[in-house]
Each structure stands twice: as C-alpha cells, then as structure tokens.
Amino acid sequence: MHRVYNFSAGPSTLPIPVLEQVQKELLNYQETGMSIMEMSHRSKTFQDIIDETKSLLCELMNIPENYEVLFIQGGASLQFSMIPLNLMHRYKQAAYVHTGSWSKKAIQEAEKIGTVSVVASSENDRFTSIPEINRTLLSQEIDYMHITTNNTIEGTRYVNIPETGEIPLVADMSSNILSEKYDVAKFGLIYAGAQKNLGPAGLTIVIVRKDLIGAAHSSCPVMLNYETYSKHNSLYNTPPAFSIYVTKLVLQWLKEQGGVQEIEKRNYKKAAILYNFLDESSVFTSPVHTTYRSLMNIPFTTSSNERNALFLQEAKKHGLEELKGHRSVGGMRASIYNAMPVEGVQTLVNFMYAFEKKYK
Ligand SMILES: *Cc1c(COP(=O)(O)O)cnc(C)c1O
Numbered sequence: 001m002h003r004v005y006n007f008s009a010g011p012s013t014l015p016i017p018v019l020e021q022v023q024k025e026l027l028n029y030q031e032t033g034m035s036i037m038e039m040s041h042r043s044k045t046f047q048d049i050i051d052e053t054k055s056l057l058c059e060l061m062n063i064p065e066n067y068e069v070l071f072i073q074g075g076a077s078l079q080f081s082m083i084p085l086n087l088m089h090r091y092k093q094a095a096y097v098h099t100g101s102w103s104k105k106a107i108q109e110a111e112k113i114g115t116v117s118v119v120a121s122s123e124n125d126r127f128t129s130i131p132e133i134n135r136t137l138l139s140q141e142i143d144y145m146h147i148t149t150n151n152t153i154e155g156t157r158y159v160n161i162p163e164t165g166e167i168p169l170v171a172d173m174s175s176n177i178l179s180e181k182y183d184v185a186k187f188g189l190i191y192a193g194a195q196k197n198l199g200p201a202g203l204t205i206v207i208v209r210k211d212l213i214g215a216a217h218s219s220c221p222v223m224l225n226y227e228t229y230s231k232h233n234s235l236y237n238t239p240p241a242f243s244i245y246v247t248k249l250v251l252q253w254l255k256e257q258g259g260v261q262e263i264e265k266r267n268y269k270k271a272a273i274l275y276n277f278l279d280e281s282s283v284f285t286s287p288v289h290t291t292y293r294s295l296m297n298i299p300f301t302t303s304s305n306e307r308n309a310l311f312l313q314e315a316k317k318h319g320l321e322e323l324k325g326h327r328s329v330g331g332m333r334a335s336i337y338n339a340m341p342v343e344g345v346q347t348l349v350n351f352m353y354a355f356e357k358k359y360k
Pocket residue numbers: 010074075076077078102148150151152172173174175193194196
C-alpha cells in the first residue's frame with residue numbers, strides 16, 4: 001500500500017492503526033450488521049461510543065469534575081461566535097490576544113457581539129512571537145480573555161499560559177490539543193476543531209467549566225447555546241457520529257502510545273530534529289523567534305520563491321506532501337501533529353539535506 005508523509009495543516013494525517021480499524025469495522029460495526037455511519041445516534045451502541053470518547057478525553061487531559069465536554073459541529077470557526085454569545089453576559093466585554101490569522105477571525109466575530117479589547121498583539125513582529133500581556137488593560141471589567149495556544153499558520157506557541165486570576169481564560173487549541181500537557185483547571189474554556197490533532201473534520205470539542213454554562217441571553221439560538229449540548233449529552237440533535245467514532249479511536253491510540261506525557265516527549269523530539277537542521281542550514285531558515293517556536297506547525301523558507309517552488313516539486317516526488325506554506329506567510333510549512341511519526345520528520349530532514357547539497 002502506497003502512503004506518503006502528509007504534512008498538511010488540516011485535515012491532517014491520522015494514525016495508520018486507526019484507519020485500519022475504521023476499515024475493518026466499516027461494514028459491520030461490532031456485529032451490529034451495519035456501519036456507524038448508518039446507525040441511529042439514539043442506539044445503545046452509539047451512546048457507548050460518545051460516552052467512551054468523553055471519558056477517554058477526560059482521562060488523557062486530566063479534566064476536572066467541574067468541566068463538561070461538548071461535541072459540536074461548525075468547526076473552531078463557529079466557536080468564534082459561540083464563545084462571545086455564551087460568555088459575554090456580565091460586562092459585554094472581553095480581552096483578546098492577537099497572535100495571527102485565527103485570532104484575528106476570533107476578534108472580528110466577538111466584536112459583533114460585544115466590546116473587544118486587544119490586550120496584546122504581535123502584529124508589529126509579523127506574528128513571529130507571542131506578546132506580553134498589558135495587565136493594566138486586564139483590570140477592566142471583562143467576561144473572559146481569549147488566547148490561541150498554537151498559531152497554526154504563523155508557527156508560534158505559548159510557552160507559558162498567562163495567569164488571569166478570576167477572569168476565565170478561553171483557549172483555541174485547535175492545532176495543539178493533546179500535543180503537550182496542559183493544566184485544564186487554568187482555563188475556563190478550551191476548544192478545538194478535530195481535524196488537526198484529534199480526528200476527521202466535522203467535530204469540534206469544547207471543554208468548559210460548568211459555571212460558565214447557562215448564562216447566554218434568552219434570544220441565543222438553541223444550537224448556539226452551550227446549555228443545549230450540556231443538558232442533552234451533545235445529543236440534542238444528530239451529532240457528527242462518524243467523526244466522534246474516529247476520534248474515539250484516535251484517543252485510544254494516544255492512550256496506547258503512553259498518553260500525553262509520552263506524545264509530548266515525542267513531539268519535542270520531532271520538532272528538534274527539524275529546528276536543529278534549520279538552524280544549521282545554509283539554504284533554509286525559520287522565521288519564528290526561537291522561544292516561541294511551535295511543536296506542531298513549522299514554517300520555513302529558502303531565499304527565493306523559485307527555489308521554494310523547486311523544493312515543493314521535488315519533495316512531492318519523494319512522497320513528502322502538503323508542504324506548501326499558508327498563502328499569507330509563503331514558503332513552506334511542515335505540520336507534524338501527534339500522528340506524524342518521527343521517521344516522517346527524519347525523512348523530510350534527510351531530503352532537505354540532500355536538496356541543500358544539490359542546490360547550494
Ligand atoms: C484550523 C483552525 C481554526 C479553524 O478551524 P475550522 O474547524 O476550520 O473552523 C481555528 N483556529 C485555529 C488555531 C486553527 O488552527
């Protein structure tokens with residue numbers, strides 16, 4: 001079977017054992033004689049799947065009792081609207097840290113619901129770092145503060161999670177959930193689209209502190225209200241059943257790998273292989289400040305667009321796919337999520353080394 005190393009930012013590579021399990025169970029799920037895709041979401045079989053997915057996530061992330069896990073559709077992008085709709089209830093004001101394209105979209109949506117104060121921005125730095133937060137702005141009456149723990153497009157990450165005291169901290173973890181250890185208790189709400197580090201597209205995970213649920217305005221549409229999902233175990237209407245099922249398998253796989261602690265070690269190792277090479281290279285460079293370098297998305301470039309194009313073309317011939325950088329940044333980007341094996345990164349670096357020798 002021919003498989004490439006797929007460095008796509010999302011949807012992205014999934015563990016092979018998971019895909020094989022899906023294939024095995026596709027026509028006849030555990031002797032039910034039908035596929036998960038064809039099964040009622042009210043069946044006992046599917047109930048078990050949703051419950052197990054939730055409990056696996058709680059176990060892997062060590063989620064405290066006073067949090068709910070919700071399964072929602074609409075992608076992380078819908079959370080840009082749902083968060084202010086549900087959490088901007090007291091002061092109608094929130095603080096946002098602006099660290100790239102995704103935080104910009106989050107800010108734009110929140111501004112439609114209430115007042116946004118941007119308490120820090122790395123825009124002047126072309127988003128190659130994570131900014132310090134202006135604490136004087138935080139002392140205002142705000143409902144929450146929003147950060148993007150990993151900036152998928154720019155390739156930066158928070159090394160330290162900011163302390164916000166009583167103010168709930170909301171985090172977009174779409175591109176680095178379960179990639180490193182986080183203390184969930186530091187957050188009021190964590191959200192992530194599944195298609196990067198969790199499973200297939202169509203599912204968004206929201207982990208929210210229970211006291212933050214139930215304060216949405218009465219005019220809030222039922223499908224945009226966290227309370228609807230929490231009251232009905234995310235089964236108010238038909239959930240993205242197949243995506244939840246595959247996510248369950250990914251979580252089982254992660255547990256078998258040794259959980260977050262082990263995968264974090266592996267992620268540091270993978271990222272180091274690529275960054276160490278970039279730092280030594282005479283052809284490739286990384287645009288991101290050393291301190292804030294992402295473990296998941298690694299942008300890099302040569303000195304010219306022509307050479308970048310040649311690199312991408314030759315990489316493809318070697319089974320190294322989806323390395324083109326985001327159009328807003330240019331160059332290349334390797335997304336090396338949990339499911340990317342160490343060998344994938346090593347193969348990429350070996351190829352880059354050979355390319356460098358040939359075209360220096
Ligand atoms: C991909 C991504 C999004 C958007 O996700 P969708 O599920 O496509 O809406 C938002 N935030 C971050 C950090 C992302 O990486």
